[in-house]
Amino acid sequence: MKFVSTRETGELKAGGSVKKEYSSQSVIMEGIAPDGGLFFPAGEVSFTPDEIKQLKNKTYAERAFFIISRYLTDYSKNDLISAAKAAYSEEKFPLSPARVNKVGDEYFLELYHGPTSAFKDVALQLMPRLLSSAIQNSRSQKDALILVATSGDTGKAALEGFAGVERTKILVFYPEDGVSEIQKKQMLTQKGGNVGVYAVKGNFDDCQTGVKAIFADPAAKRLAEERGYFLSSANSINFGRLVPQVVYYFSAISDLDLKDGELCDIVVPTGNFGNILAAYMAKRAGAPIRKLVCASNKNNVLTDFFNTGFYNKKRSFYKTSSPSMDILVSSNLERLLYLFAGPGQTLKYMSELGEKGYFSVSDEVKKDLDGCFSAYYAEESDCFAAIRETFENTGYLIDTHTAAAVFAAGEYKKSSPDGFKTLIVSTASPFKFAPAVCRALGLSCGEGFDAVDRLAEYTRAVPPAALSALRGEKNRFYKSLSAGNMYGGVAEFINA
Numbered sequence: 001m002k003f004v005s006t007r008e009t010g011e012l013k014a015g016g017s018v019k020k021e022y023s024s025q026s027v028i029m030e031g032i033a034p035d036g037g038l039f040f041p042a043g044e045v046s047f048t049p050d051e052i053k054q055l056k057n058k059t060y061a062e063r064a065f066f067i068i069s070r071y072l073t074d075y076s077k078n079d080l081i082s083a084a085k086a087a088y089s090e091e092k093f094p095l096s097p098a099r100v101n102k103v104g105d106e107y108f109l110e111l112y113h114g115p116t117s118a119f120k121d122v123a124l125q126l127m128p129r130l131l132s133s134a135i136q137n138s139r140s141q142k143d144a145l146i147l148v149a150t151s152g153d154t155g156k157a158a159l160e161g162f163a164g165v166e167r168t169k170i171l172v173f174y175p176e177d178g179v180s181e182i183q184k185k186q187m188l189t190q191k192g193g194n195v196g197v198y199a200v201k202g203n204f205d206d207c208q209t210g211v212k213a214i215f216a217d218p219a220a221k222r223l224a225e226e227r228g229y230f231l232s233s234a235n236s237i238n239f240g241r242l243v244p245q246v247v248y249y250f251s252a253i254s255d256l257d258l259k260d261g262e263l264c265d266i267v268v269p270t271g272n273f274g275n276i277l278a279a280y281m282a283k284r285a286g287a288p289i290r291k292l293v294c295a296s297n298k299n300n301v302l303t304d305f306f307n308t309g310f311y312n313k314k315r316s317f318y319k320t321s322s323p324s325m326d327i328l329v330s331s332n333l334e335r336l337l338y339l340f341a342g343p344g345q346t347l348k349y350m351s352e353l354g355e356k357g358y359f360s361v362s363d364e365v366k367k368d369l370d371g372c373f374s375a376y377y378a379e380e381s382d383c384f385a386a387i388r389e390t391f392e393n394t395g396y397l398i399d400t401h402t403a404a405a406v407f408a409a410g411e412y413k414k415s416s417p418d419g420f421k422t423l424i425v426s427t428a429s430p431f432k433f434a435p436a437v438c439r440a441l442g443l444s445c446g447e448g449f450d451a452v453d454r455l456a457e458y459t460r461a462v463p464p465a466a467l468s469a470l471r472g473e474k475n476r477f478y479k480s481l482s483a484g485n486m487y488g489g490v491a492e493f494i495n496a
Ligand SMILES: *Cc1c(COP(=O)(O)O)cnc(C)c1O
Pocket: 118, 119, 120, 153, 236, 269, 270, 271, 272, 273, 274, 275, 276, 324, 325, 401, 427, 428
């Protein structure tokens, strides 16, 4: 399988247009295409109903190998098998990376049983290992230095994913006063010899701007190269993060035991559009899925897009209790546009989005999208009600992000009340967002571990062991930087 950029229309040559093609290993090393587009497979991948059925008898690591090997064809079988085994061990995911849990009439796909209690672990346990073998195989003399700006969840999941992975180092920047107490503790206690964490005096945007400036700074590049590194990122536009997510949709579908020809609906709480795009890739590759329901919080730019065909990022930004969905530019939507409208239109949409802040798709594209997607958004009060009602009716506890999906599933069913099985994607442990979950249940509590205790006491649910263990752990990182001096942090980390 070769990869192309979502923005490249190709060069006209005798016999047709020719596009620059990339191997999957170079795609994972480079992250983003030279023309600013995102990498995507040049051809289609497909699985037969029999192949999907046979997943049932495989372990999760075997399922992962089976699915990703169709996309990452230039890796050796050995590289992929050992990456999948190490990523999806019982030690990393004691309760399975992708457990399907039937609660009442709904099926929850629980993706939060990994080391950081949120779904980004499923991709970030595998992706660093794929990157590491790509570096090894490329005979590069240099190792990857991963720089991450985080508003909370991604930083810790990336630290856990890269810790101890050969030929990589990772440095995370977080806004000093912009993450929760638990998220801060998770990052500051991170183990591993190849990791570093800095607090930045500023907000998340300052961190992100600072990291972008370092990537664009020739002095930073030179310093890294002198010390034997190339700078790289681990953000969710890297194809190496997308492909592990396709796996759990196939895995869940094999666990749903659908009858021959039976379809299911999938509801995904969405921010950057990575997780739901992976669901669409599974559908396209033959997974028996009818509709994908895109669930947003009050930042409802995607809901409007799917309902009208008009994407407009010029709107108010809301801070909600589901912070990982507080996004106005959903980067991975570009890949969907590429699939439905082609690279020429995608290039046009993306430059309009950059210049004017909005774009519109044609009626034809809109109609095709309608065939696959529905979209709903949940206000804060809808999310809180979903948490409370789910707990009161079934005893099952969900987090604030999953709550948006539960609300969207309810709305969707009002419009299509038939007996299709619905899979609701559950992206974080409720204990990771304990203060907001407590408030939704009407409990008074403090922040951090106080809220974890209160939630556990009231619901009798057991917090994830990795979260509980944090209390006794010592902080390893203490330094904070001004937003203007993040480069100094990189220099210090490299020279240490
Ligand atoms: C990142 C995240 C999301 C959003 O996922 P996308 O792939 O960005 O759509 C939803 N819930 C949680 C808990 C997350 O960490």
